[in-house]
Amino acid sequence: MSQPPAKRRRVELTLEDKIKLITESTAQPKPSLKALDERFKIGKSTVGDTLKKWIFLL
Numbered sequence: 636m637s638q639p640p641a642k643r644r645r646v647e648l649t650l651e652d653k654i655k656l657i658t659e660s661t662a663q664p665k666p667s668l669k670a671l672d673e674r675f676k677i678g679k680s681t682v683g684d685t686l687k688k689w690i691f692l693l
Contacts, residue, residue, distance in 0.1 A: 646677050648685070650692065656682065657689045 648656070656675055659666065660682075672679045685692075 643678075646681075648675065648677065648681075653685055653692050656685055657692065660686055 652675065656671060659674070660671060666674075668679045668682045671682045675682070
């Protein structure tokens with residue numbers, strides 16, 4: 636019988652990391668969400684949510 640997949644570890648970014656994420660996302664050439672999620676070791680949805688809420692973080 637196969638094992639269920641392991642749960643993904645919850646990662647919470649600090650405010651400093653969120654600001655770095657936002658500044659890197661505005662760099663030229665613009666990186667993809669996949670590149671940013673690999674760089675910060677978070678999910679693609681988390682990257683997208685953080686970028687949507689950037690106005691409240693700065």
